Amino acid sequence: MRRSAAVFAVVAAALCVVPFVAPGYKTSLATEMLIFAVLAMSIDVLAGYAGRTSLGHGAIFGIAAYVVLYYVTVAGGHPWVGAMLGLLAATAAAVVFALLAIRTSGVYFLLITLALGMIVWGICLRWTSVTGGENGLRGSVRPEWVAGPVPFYYFVLAATALMSFALWRFVHSPFGLTLRGIRESESRMRALGYDVSLHLFIGFVVSGFFAGAAGVLYAFFNSFASPATVALAQSVAALLMVLVGGVGTLVGSFVGAVAIISLENFVSFHTERWPMVLGLVFIATMIFAPEGLLGRARLVLERRSA
Amino acid sequence: MKRRSFLQTLGTTLFAMSSWTRRAFPADRGPIRIGLLSPLTGVIAAGGRELVDGFNLYWEQIGRKAGGREIEVVVEDDASNPNTALQKARRLVEQREVHMLVGDILANTGLAVAEYVKGNGVPYFIPVIAADDLTQRKRIPNVIRIAGYSASQSTRPLADYALKKGVRKVITVSQDYTFGHEQCGGFCQVFSEGGGSVLQQFWHPLNTPDFSPYLPQIQALQPDAVFAMETGADGSRFIQQWANFGLKDKIQLFTSMNATDQSIIRTLGPEAEGVISAGHFCEGRDDPANKKFVADYEKAFGKLPSIYAFSHYSGAMWLAEAFKAVGGNVEDRPRFLEAVRKVKLSASPLGREVSLDKYGNPIYDIYIRKVVRRPDGKLWNSPIEVYPGVSQFWKYDPEQYMKQPSYSREFHGIKKA
Numbered sequence: 001m002r003r004s005a006a007v008f009a010v011v012a013a014a015l016c017v018v019p020f021v022a023p024g025y026k027t028s029l030a031t032e033m034l035i036f037a038v039l040a041m042s043i044d045v046l047a048g049y050a051g052r053t054s055l056g057h058g059a060i061f062g063i064a065a066y067v068v069l070y071y072v073t074v075a076g077g078h079p080w081v082g083a084m085l086g087l088l089a090a091t092a093a094a095v096v097f098a099l100l101a102i103r104t105s106g107v108y109f110l111l112i113t114l115a116l117g118m119i120v121w122g123i124c125l126r127w128t129s130v131t132g133g134e135n136g137l138r139g140s141v142r143p144e145w146v147a148g149p150v151p152f153y154y155f156v157l158a159a160t161a162l163m164s165f166a167l168w169r170f171v172h173s174p175f176g177l178t179l180r181g182i183r184e185s186e187s188r189m190r191a192l193g194y195d196v197s198l199h200l201f202i203g204f205v206v207s208g209f210f211a212g213a214a215g216v217l218y219a220f221f222n223s224f225a226s227p228a229t230v231a232l233a234q235s236v237a238a239l240l241m242v243l244v245g246g247v248g249t250l251v252g253s254f255v256g257a258v259a260i261i262s263l264e265n266f267v268s269f270h271t272e273r274w275p276m277v278l279g280l281v282f283i284a285t286m287i288f289a290p291e292g293l294l295g296r297a298r299l300v301l302e303r304r305s306a
Numbered sequence: 307m308k309r310r311s312f313l314q315t316l317g318t319t320l321f322a323m324s325s326w327t328r329r330a331f332p333a334d335r336g337p338i339r340i341g342l343l344s345p346l347t348g349v350i351a352a353g354g355r356e357l358v359d360g361f362n363l364y365w366e367q368i369g370r371k372a373g374g375r376e377i378e379v380v381v382e383d384d385a386s387n388p389n390t391a392l393q394k395a396r397r398l399v400e401q402r403e404v405h406m407l408v409g410d411i412l413a414n415t416g417l418a419v420a421e422y423v424k425g426n427g428v429p430y431f432i433p434v435i436a437a438d439d440l441t442q443r444k445r446i447p448n449v450i451r452i453a454g455y456s457a458s459q460s461t462r463p464l465a466d467y468a469l470k471k472g473v474r475k476v477i478t479v480s481q482d483y484t485f486g487h488e489q490c491g492g493f494c495q496v497f498s499e500g501g502g503s504v505l506q507q508f509w510h511p512l513n514t515p516d517f518s519p520y521l522p523q524i525q526a527l528q529p530d531a532v533f534a535m536e537t538g539a540d541g542s543r544f545i546q547q548w549a550n551f552g553l554k555d556k557i558q559l560f561t562s563m564n565a566t567d568q569s570i571i572r573t574l575g576p577e578a579e580g581v582i583s584a585g586h587f588c589e590g591r592d593d594p595a596n597k598k599f600v601a602d603y604e605k606a607f608g609k610l611p612s613i614y615a616f617s618h619y620s621g622a623m624w625l626a627e628a629f630k631a632v633g634g635n636v637e638d639r640p641r642f643l644e645a646v647r648k649v650k651l652s653a654s655p656l657g658r659e660v661s662l663d664k665y666g667n668p669i670y671d672i673y674i675r676k677v678v679r680r681p682d683g684k685l686w687n688s689p690i691e692v693y694p695g696v697s698q699f700w701k702y703d704p705e706q707y708m709k710q711p712s713y714s715r716e717f718h719g720i721k722k723a
Contacts, residue, residue, distance in 0.1 A: 024400045024401060025396060025397050025399075025400035025401035026401070028396060028400065032393070125511075126482075126511075128714070128715060133482075133483055133484070134413070134414050134483040134484065134512070135413060135414045135417050135437075135483070135484050136388060136414055136417075136418070138417060138418065138421040139421070140425060222389065222392060223421060223422070223425075224388065224389070224392055224418050224421060226388045226389065226414055226418070228387045228388055228389050228390075229389060233387075265397070268382070268383055268394075272346040272347065272381075272383050274347075274383070275347055
């Protein structure tokens, strides 16, 4: 326990000094990593704890971003109100997604969330008068006092820390345990008297809420949303972060986000065939560390101490 | 031992020489760094490659030096995705500290980058991004369309040409996004104001695999001609299916310049012959600068240049002129931007002397072009008529024109008869 506390302190300290040791672009890259880590964590709640892998979270994330941008740039509203509306819209979308998807599991769950995500993508693409169609929505929506890249980094860091703690409490609460129970055996949980559908529903909505929160941060960060923000590729990217980092760990999402975003940036700098390199890395991860980077590291450490 | 001391001496000599050259040229401010954004992966990757080739070809030809400074081009892949484009633009500016950004092909990627530079004032040059409003209603002072064009600029003369040829009834087929709305809008407005009527308009999503739902309807309506606005793979599919359905010799096909661009017709056969389009680039035009560019490009890359290569080659020329004008001092942004706006480019493949209008869009001769076979059998666009000095506002008064709404799926300035 003391060791993990020490690790935690080191990581927290490292995150706090990022703007000083890596100023400029690297700080904005770190901001992006944190935002995507939140999105990945929200997926991990379902994938790692409830055993339901969602491909629709990119859409929920994007809806929040769209709503913030629309409310602030087109309707001329206040950023914080926009943020609240974005969260609300994402949660509402999560409710709809959940109602349709929780009856299923396994590959069917994957496909239903995929289809729902595609519908959102289609709407964003075709509803030109509101979403700007292919061109998307643009405009600075960041609140005044976090306008600079460094204050904004700290803002995102604080928000991420808060949300990580909330999610950690959530998955380790008695309710979180029931989600794990559902993952292990739905029928047994039902036999024990739990309302499986209700629990999954709540789990999905909570997860959607955090995906939405990531979307709001992303809107602040990027000042831009387009159909690519809600597209399947977005969901897949976040899911890959979870898989690379380690499913069912929450912290793995951070590892995955850092690994994938820095790899993307590093490799694309040297070759235009960077998607291929990324693909090879994913395959290598699946072969040599199927439990994710974090899971692998844990295994190695355990073996050593044993 | 001997070898090591040799290397040491060599090293010190080289070092000394380099510091000597530094001292000999006190004005050495390092190279001018240009960040080039291009879709090297994604839906329009082929065009992205040609963009980079065209841009680099010019710098190679002049020895990678202009205005007394070395030119360094830093290429980044925007992955045909606006979010990636934005991220890469940030990296080029904030990490690689480029002096300016150039490039992008898809309007959505360009608009995303334009929004970013609006906040920080980094010069951004857009030889291909054609969204009308970037040089009309929503101008950004540091976004300049060097050697580029606005979407509706070239389709207006095409409508005029069609009217002159006695065409009175048209149907339009167009991709359903801003570039399509604007190109189609330019055509429809001039065509309807000149007494023609637009019978029907079809809008299809990008990457439509099959046009057979539209073609029989076109046949049934019996128009004099069809205007098709297509880019990318849609262009070649449309032209192929147009011929397969037997419409080729019955109804005259007019297209946007992108639909008969080299990037498309170099993969097509006889079905593309005879298609008429309008554009400021015309690879088959008999003009020394144009012929030289086409020949150089063909020699270097083994194919005829597309609009993407052409625009960025000319864009590089434009920048070189501006670098010369400010003596390489691109750090002084207001002066540099002013110089870019003032460039009068002559002896370029763009044709006779070209300059920007007051709103930052070039004024060109627009060629009505027909796809024909070159003596060696390759297809290319050959000019059949020229409209000299066409601006983005055609014959309208700019201020008056900008009071009408931007073209969209709903608005095409179609005059009701």
